[in-house]
Structure formats: C-alpha cells, structure tokens
Amino acid sequence: MSAEQRLADLGIELPDVVPPVASYVPAVRSGQYVYTSGQLPMAEGALRATGKVGDGDDLVDPARAKDLARTCALNALAAVRSLTGSLDTVTRVVKVVGFVASDPSFTGQPGVINGASDVLGEVFGEPHARSAVGVAVLPLDAPVEVEIVVELA
Known part of the structure; x- marks a missing residue:
C-alpha cells in the first residue's frame, strides 16, 4: 500500500506547508534525500502551545x-x-531528530518524540534512526520541534 493511501486510510490530511519564520526553506532535496527544517507544532497558522514540557501546573x-x-x-x-x-516517492524515513523544550527535571524526551515516530511508522511501516534531545528553549517558545530526513526512490 502506498504512503498516500495509508494517510487516507488513517484519515490523515496533511496541512499546508508552514511558512518559514526566519531565513530558511521548509525542506531541501539533495540527491535521493529530502531534509526538512525543524518543524514546530503549527496548525492553521498558529502555534498550538507554548512553554516547557514537564510535570507541573505551569x-x-x-x-x-x-x-x-x-x-x-x-x-x-x-x-x-x-x-x-x-x-x-518516499522509500523510507531515515532519521528523525526531535527537540523538547524541557523543564530541568524532565527526562521523558523519548516518550514525547514517540508522537512523531509513531505517526511516521503508521504511514511508512518501518523504524527509523532517531534522536530526542532536551533543550532550554525553542523558537517562538514552542514545546517541541521535529526534523526528518527521508530517502526517495
């Protein structure tokens, strides 16, 4: 089954490409690979949440x-x-890098980035290499940012 068909079967409609918030492009192709810039949790032109990730009221x-x-x-x-x-045209997701703006006591970054890995696995059906990194702050005070590298046929 094709990736586009799996998206349809899962009821997933991809959003419009998020316009860059600085001097970069959303993705670049180099040979058989596409590298995306870091993607924030934007939906309909707005950041869905802000702040640090952790266990606490704020x-x-x-x-x-x-x-x-x-x-x-x-x-x-x-x-x-x-x-x-x-x-x-994508044969596989090669690499996922996830950044989590974390409260200093939070160590659950891998579980957070599973949100990206799980949906990519549903669409493409194969595991990928991955990093899940805790950081002090992300652009626009986003809680999470994800970039991917895919291989093309």
Missing part, C-alpha cells in the same frame, strides 16, 4: 507534548510532499 503535559510532536511530523511530511509532489 508546564506542558508530556501527553500533550507527544501530540504536538505528531503535529510537527505531519508538518514535516507536508514539507517533503511540497518538493516531491507525492509521499509515494
């Missing part, structure tokens, strides 16, 4: 952050499709 809940990482991954797929015309 922090972004880890479960919410996991859902935000999923949004980031879908934005990354939209950026890939904008260059390739179709996700059916």
Whole structure:
C-alpha cells in the first residue's frame, strides 16, 4: 500500500506547508534525500502551545507534548510532499531528530518524540534512526520541534 493511501486510510490530511519564520526553506532535496527544517507544532497558522514540557501546573503535559510532536511530523511530511509532489516517492524515513523544550527535571524526551515516530511508522511501516534531545528553549517558545530526513526512490 502506498504512503498516500495509508494517510487516507488513517484519515490523515496533511496541512499546508508552514511558512518559514526566519531565513530558511521548509525542506531541501539533495540527491535521493529530502531534509526538512525543524518543524514546530503549527496548525492553521498558529502555534498550538507554548512553554516547557514537564510535570507541573505551569508546564506542558508530556501527553500533550507527544501530540504536538505528531503535529510537527505531519508538518514535516507536508514539507517533503511540497518538493516531491507525492509521499509515494518516499522509500523510507531515515532519521528523525526531535527537540523538547524541557523543564530541568524532565527526562521523558523519548516518550514525547514517540508522537512523531509513531505517526511516521503508521504511514511508512518501518523504524527509523532517531534522536530526542532536551533543550532550554525553542523558537517562538514552542514545546517541541521535529526534523526528518527521508530517502526517495
């Protein structure tokens, strides 16, 4: 089954490509690979949440952050499709890098970035290499940011 068909079967409609917020492009193709810029959890032109991830009243809940990482991954797929015309040209997701703006006591970054990995696995069916990194702050005070590298046929 094709990636585009899996998206349809899952009821996933990719968003429009998020316009850059600085001097970069959403994705670049080099040979058989597409590299996306870091994608924030933007939906309909707005950041879905702000702040640090952790367990506390004034922090972004880890479960919410996991859902935000999923949004980031879908934005990354939209950026890939904008260059390739179709996700059916993608043979696999090679690498996922996820950044989590974390409260100093939070160590659950891998669980948060599972939100991105899980949806990519549903669409492409293969595991990928991955990094999940805790950081002090992200652009626009986003709680999470995800970038991907895909290989094309």
